[in-house]
Amino acid sequence: TQLLEQSPQFLSIQEGENLTVYCNSSSVFSSLQWYRQEPGEGPVLLVTVVTGGEVKKLKRLTFQFGDARKDSSLHITAAQPGDTGLYLCAGGGGGFKTIFGAGTRLFVKA
Amino acid sequence: EPEVTQTPSHQVTQMGQEVILRCVPISNHLYFYWYRQILGQKVEFLVSFYNNEISEKSEIFDDQFSVERPDGSNFTLKIRSTKLEDSAMYFCASSEAPVGVLGPLHFGNGTRLTVT
Numbered sequence: 001t002q003l004l005e006q007s008p009q010f011l012s013i014q015e016g017e018n019l020t021v022y023c024n025s026s027s028v029f030s031s032l033q034w035y036r037q038e039p040g041e042g043p044v045l046l047v048t049v050v051t052g053g054e055v056k057k058l059k060r061l062t063f064q065f066g067d068a069r070k071d072s073s074l075h076i077t078a079a080q081p082g083d084t085g086l087y088l089c090a091g092g093g094g095g096f097k098t099i100f101g102a103g104t105r106l107f108v109k110a
Numbered sequence: 111e112p113e114v115t116q117t118p119s120h121q122v123t124q125m126g127q128e129v130i131l132r133c134v135p136i137s138n139h140l141y142f143y144w145y146r147q148i149l150g151q152k153v154e155f156l157v158s159f160y161n162n163e164i165s166e167k168s169e170i171f172d173d174q175f176s177v178e179r180p181d182g183s184n185f186t187l188k189i190r191s192t193k194l195e196d197s198a199m200y201f202c203a204s205s206e207a208p209v210g211v212l213g214p215l216h217f218g219n220g221t222r223l224t225v226t
Binding site: 041045088096101 | 152
């Protein structure tokens with residue numbers, strides 16, 4: 001069974017700080033996605049990483065896919081209160097399904 | 111930007127009753143999905159639907175559940191006889207291609223189902 005473990009589960013930081021959240025698995029994934037979920041809404045796709053070692057940037061967010069395609073990280077530079085939310089990593093579970101990690105709940109204090 | 115829409119946003123029902131959750135996927139998407147998220151837990155796959163048939167389903171998707179695409183735009187999830195443990199947020203999603211590089215999921219805002 002493929003599992004995605006995310007850490008930390010919860011992170012509370014001050015505005016302006018940097019942070020990194022992790023997504024790990026013992027399985028190889030052909031691609032991983034990062035989603036952000038606000039309360040009462042569905043997950044919204046941030047990025048898809050495909051190639052081992054790949055780095056993608058989305059403004060202050062940097063996503064990296066591990067060389068072995070078993071893990072990924074999300075780094076946020078100079079976090080802002082608007083970054084507050086639940087960050088989910090997800091990957092193909094074989095066939096048509098996507099499996100999700102439990103998420104990292106980020107709270108950025110002004 | 112096109113979006114997935116779900117109705118109702120909140121449904122309260124009594125145990126044993128049938129409910130139908132409705133979704134309008136993005137119009138040019140071909141793959142449709144239902145996921146659920148029990149409060150405080152992971153987003154879990156229920157079922158995928160392609161070419162007017164179920165392409166994959168999870169162990170959660172037992173005989174109490176069914177899906178249908180009754181016309182060219184709607185995609186529904188029916189729970190025949192709801193149980194307390196069916197209380198969750200149900201998300202509809204669609205994608206242009208099978209999940210992966212070309213087929214990221216586009217989610218609706220969910221229906222919160224409360225079974226009393």
